[in-house]
Amino acid sequence: MKITDDVPSTLTALDRPNSYIGRSVPRPNLARLTQGRGHYVTDVTLPRMAHVAYVRSPHAHARIVRIDTTAAKKMPGVIAAVTGPELAKVITPWVGVLTHLKGLKSAPQSAIAIDRACWQGEAVCAVVARTRAEAEDACALVQVDYEELPTVTDPETALDAATHVIHADLGDNLCFERSLDVGTVDAAFAGSDAVVETTFVFGRHTGVTNEPRAIVADWNPGEQRLTVYHGTQAPHMMQNLFAKHLGLEESQVRVLTKDVGGSFGIKVHTYADEMAVVALSKLLKRPVKFVADRIESFVTDIHARDHRVKAKIGVMNDGTITAFEIDDLTGIGPYSVYPRTSGIEANQIVNLTGGPYACPNYRAHTRVVFQNKNVMCQYRAVGHPIACAVTEGLVELAAAKIGMDPLDIRRKNLIADNAYPTGSASGLKFEALSHHASLDKLVKMMDHDALRAEQTALRHKGIYRGIGFASFIEVTNPSAAFYGVGGAKISAQDGCTIKLDAQGAIVCHTGVTEQGQGAEAVIAQVAASAFGVAIERVRVITGDTDNTPYGGGTWASRAAGIGGEAAWQAGKALRQNVLAVAGSILQAKPETLDIRDSQVVDAGTGKERIGLDEVARIAYFRPDTLPPGFQAELMATRHYVPRAFPFSFTNGIQASYLEVDTDSGFVKLLKHWCVEDCGTVINPQLVDEQVRGGVVQGIGAALYEQCVYDERGQMLNGNMADYLVPMASEMPDIQCGHVVSPTADSELGAKGAGEAGTAGAPACVMNAINDALRPLGAAPLTDMPFTPGKILRALGRVS
Amino acid sequence: MKPAPFGYAKARSLDEAIGLLGQQPDGVKLLAGGQSLIATLNMRLSEPRLLVDINGLHELSGIRLDNDHLVIGAMTRQVEIERSADIARHAPLLAKALPHIAHPAIRNRGTIGGSIAFADPAAELPACLTALSAEIEIAGPSGKRTVRADDFFKGLFETALGPQDVLTAIRIPTALADHRCGFDEFARRLGDYAIVGLAATARANGAGLKDVRLAYFGVGATPVRASRAEVALAAGDLDKAVASLSGDIDPQDDVQENAAVKQHLAGVLLRRVAKQMTEARS
Incomplete structure (x- = not known):
């Protein structure tokens, strides 16, 4: 794929001499990782460490009649075989609810199923042995007698009176419901020149991480402390949860997160089999390791999407959009996932649908129902790909119905660039977006008119190419409005501590975490720029609840915007502290000095006055030479949380160009463009790669990925051969462009960029396919993923 | 995903390999490239007691x-x-x-x-x-x-x-001067097992083809010869060949596509592969 870099140089207060802001600095961890010197949880080996493997329910719903571990316990190397009731003596169950999602309910979930397995893959017994292989050997000998129970696998009938209720105590299979009615929706539809109504379907899929979930828990009875090496996005959140459910103080739990091989939102949740590991370590008083294998990952890593949205748009003949209406239904697993709940994706769909457009009339309804399938929760771009595909699918169908160009209808309805601050019909607040500037830029980048001409010319030769668009908004930099207000101990603020070492280099401790996305690089760039040293003089420490400032970690595109601002402020604070020392050494006023490239310089002339190494030497080893009463403070901490807006919205637009082979139904992706506005771009290459990676995951949703379940709740394609993740050979060139509208909520002005690609890609691929097939009279495709079979059926080639 | 315990023997000769196979009937597997076998072992879909490694047998x-x-x-x-x-x-x-x-x-x-x-x-x-x-x-x-x-x-x-x-x-x-061949398959991603595929050979026969052999894969339990289509293609009737596929192959639904889609794709493949074989003539 071609890498293009067209970030405009917008000089701001961030443009200190030698600033790294806006530069594609290689990641500091690159050499280490590419040389195989990373330190993943899988690499962790501790003395007396045991391995756990789980016996998992083959049934989607079954009563556990009896478990006999006698034979398993006699197997070579086996240390323990532990059932749900036995483990429940060490760890308490949890319930995944948030108070701000009113009415959301769920049942208590245990680390290991107690008397009932509620999905295929739920652990019913743990076997701990010297090696994973020995544990698996013994698992085969655990005898479990099941009594199968009725399964709930169709969301459409989950609430019917005749359907079995999964958790009798809850009364029904409804987890969460929300309705919204803004403006005068019925009148708007009645007065519309045209109304388009259709149903969109989104396949259930999962985020296949390079490194599977992995955890090593080490309970030390001597110091009454638990150390957990965990591939997670949110170490402090997990510290809180491990402590809470093991009956410990948080100070008794240390979570260490070193390298993580990709997360995509998969690794920010509480997993029963991981909770079981910390409990087993406490029970057995020794380190216990669990690394999910690919097969168990498919039936235990959270799934996402799986929505059916009935949707409607009203439009006038001049293109004015009059109203949006959606009715969303999603089937989650048997439990709402803890602690972020399984209601957020549906809630986001209600919040985000119609979001880019100035349309005051909006009605939405969503229902989240329990199913006997693997649990569902937040995965990259939570709700966005669905809301965006529904909105943008409707907009292009409406444009086609009134015979309007798909870009013209957007120009007519996208919120004007000079209308900010403003909000959406659903109540979202927008600080500053750039829909029209982004669209204009996209049109230029893709050479739109030439592309349309090519498309037309090729149609005459029987070659059917399509161009599809998707304008989008993206939630980033969340404040406490996301989880904190709902009672979850998930930090919205983040901190950064920077200290000067004795040779003038700096060490930066941050609460955000590195998942492979480049957070370390961004924090290093910001700290180096704010303080005034070369990036080689910055060391970044992440992921250690004993040593990093309390923070939320990495999710909801927050690491750069929130963690970055904390690093910026900490770097500035340390600079002032160091200049105070330098000023006292030089007998100069600190405000006349600056730090540039590891030298204290005269701020006005740039003349070098004293090196940082010398300042550090004097401050640490000869403080006796400093004036009486002066104390050097060479470590500074700052925290940051967005306050002015609940979320810092970003925006953008994507386009897809593709060709449909109308004989075979195969889609060939030719080119993809994305223009997005994440405010200040700290590292253009990392932002572009986030966008590209996100686009690829969005393409996965549109064309390939789906967890296929049968009516008995069996996942039919839980392996890497049958679950199709997008691969490089099929991916198009993805060209990225940027419009920069910094957020005024922080000095850095950076918003998030991690999910924009995923948000918009499914919508524009869908629109491009429908654009390609429109001249053939094919029924619009709205049921993802768009397989060859679905396309052939739409074309009437196969019945 | 760890294999069940198994023994390992590296065969020093073909005779030794055959001898080892006889020692534990049903419990022995030959290890060649291992690209399918090791995966099935790791997933415990197969639990042989002994693997006989024939990678050292250079005469093979x-x-x-x-x-x-x-x-x-x-x-x-x-x-x-x-x-x-x-x-x-x-x-x-x-x-x-x-x-x-x-x-x-x-x-x-x-x-x-x-x-x-x-x-x-x-x-x-x-x-x-x-x-x-x-x-x-x-x-x-x-x-x-x-x-x-x-x-x-x-x-x-x-x-x-x-x-x-x-x-x-x-x-x-070995292919003679009049040898013709064609190959194509439909796979969602490069390198995947095909939804349906076709390997074909024929001999040039003036403007047409003779001795046509059409072997489909992904449509049955084994490679499937499309014998009616072979006859029709040799007779120069491509449309009839495509139409007769419904009698030649009986694909089953799988997790990717259903039987009707596979049947349709088999016809598309036949047209493409036939084109390869006839175009090769010039």
Whole structure:
């Protein structure tokens, strides 16, 4: 794929001499990782460490009649075989609810199923042995007698009176419901020149991480402390949860997160089999390791999407959009996932649908129902790909119905660039977006008119190419409005501590975490720029609840915007502290000095006055030479949380160009463009790669990925051969462009960029396919993923 | 995903390998390239007690010409076949098919004999050998024998190989001047097992084709010859050939596509592969 870099140089207060802001600095961890010197949880080996493997329910719903571990316990190397009731003596169950999602309910979930397995893959017994292989050997000998129970696998009938209720105590299979009615929706539809109504379907899929979930828990009875090496996005959140459910103080739990091989939102949740590991370590008083294998990952890593949205748009003949209406239904697993709940994706769909457009009339309804399938929760771009595909699918169908160009209808309805601050019909607040500037830029980048001409010319030769668009908004930099207000101990603020070492280099401790996305690089760039040293003089420490400032970690595109601002402020604070020392050494006023490239310089002339190494030497080893009463403070901490807006919205637009082979139904992706506005771009290459990676995951949703379940709740394609993740050979060139509208909520002005690609890609691929097939009279495709079979059926080639 | 415990023996000769196979009937597997076997072991879909490694048997490896036949040793890596000038000249169908087999890392290790002996119904090589009228050389406790590809594939992952047999080589008639071949498949991603695929050979017959052999894969338990379509194609009637596929193949629904889609795609493939064979004439 071609890498293009067209970030405009917008000089701001961030443009200190030698600033790294806006530069594609290689990641500091690159050499280490590419040389195989990373330190993943899988690499962790501790003395007396045991391995756990789980016996998992083959049934989607079954009563556990009896478990006999006698034979398993006699197997070579086996240390323990532990059932749900036995483990429940060490760890308490949890319930995944948030108070701000009113009415959301769920049942208590245990680390290991107690008397009932509620999905295929739920652990019913743990076997701990010297090696994973020995544990698996013994698992085969655990005898479990099941009594199968009725399964709930169709969301459409989950609430019917005749359907079995999964958790009798809850009364029904409804987890969460929300309705919204803004403006005068019925009148708007009645007065519309045209109304388009259709149903969109989104396949259930999962985020296949390079490194599977992995955890090593080490309970030390001597110091009454638990150390957990965990591939997670949110170490402090997990510290809180491990402590809470093991009956410990948080100070008794240390979570260490070193390298993580990709997360995509998969690794920010509480997993029963991981909770079981910390409990087993406490029970057995020794380190216990669990690394999910690919097969168990498919039936235990959270799934996402799986929505059916009935949707409607009203439009006038001049293109004015009059109203949006959606009715969303999603089937989650048997439990709402803890602690972020399984209601957020549906809630986001209600919040985000119609979001880019100035349309005051909006009605939405969503229902989240329990199913006997693997649990569902937040995965990259939570709700966005669905809301965006529904909105943008409707907009292009409406444009086609009134015979309007798909870009013209957007120009007519996208919120004007000079209308900010403003909000959406659903109540979202927008600080500053750039829909029209982004669209204009996209049109230029893709050479739109030439592309349309090519498309037309090729149609005459029987070659059917399509161009599809998707304008989008993206939630980033969340404040406490996301989880904190709902009672979850998930930090919205983040901190950064920077200290000067004795040779003038700096060490930066941050609460955000590195998942492979480049957070370390961004924090290093910001700290180096704010303080005034070369990036080689910055060391970044992440992921250690004993040593990093309390923070939320990495999710909801927050690491750069929130963690970055904390690093910026900490770097500035340390600079002032160091200049105070330098000023006292030089007998100069600190405000006349600056730090540039590891030298204290005269701020006005740039003349070098004293090196940082010398300042550090004097401050640490000869403080006796400093004036009486002066104390050097060479470590500074700052925290940051967005306050002015609940979320810092970003925006953008994507386009897809593709060709449909109308004989075979195969889609060939030719080119993809994305223009997005994440405010200040700290590292253009990392932002572009986030966008590209996100686009690829969005393409996965549109064309390939789906967890296929049968009516008995069996996942039919839980392996890497049958679950199709997008691969490089099929991916198009993805060209990225940027419009920069910094957020005024922080000095850095950076918003998030991690999910924009995923948000918009499914919508524009869908629109491009429908654009390609429109001249053939094919029924619009709205049921993802768009397989060859679905396309052939739409074309009437196969019945 | 750790395999169940198993023993390992590295065979020093073909006879030793055959002898080891006899020691524990049903509990022994030959280890060739390991590209399918190791995955099935790790997923505990197969739990042999002993693996007999035949990677040291160099006499089973290599490509050579034997008069009017090309002989490919069973342990010849797929990458060698892909890059061989002899293959490109004397069995161009294999040169066309090889790039579709999985990914380069797998072809570096995977062997032709391993693929044939495993007999995955969605794999390319069994269908190619069927189209090429290849013969499979087998060594067993009672000596050597040869089985035609048409008779070798018996059922789902089931072949003419007995429990003590070792597949030693593949014999393919060298392509004559009038040889024509075609290959295509539909796979969602490069390197995936095909939803449906077609390997075909024929001989030029003036403006048409004769001796047409169409071997589909991914549509049944074994490679499937489309005999009615072969006759129709030899008669120069492509439309009839496509129409007669419904009588030749009976694909089943799978997790990717249903039978109707596969049946349709088989017809699309036939048109494309027929075009390859007729265009090759000029």
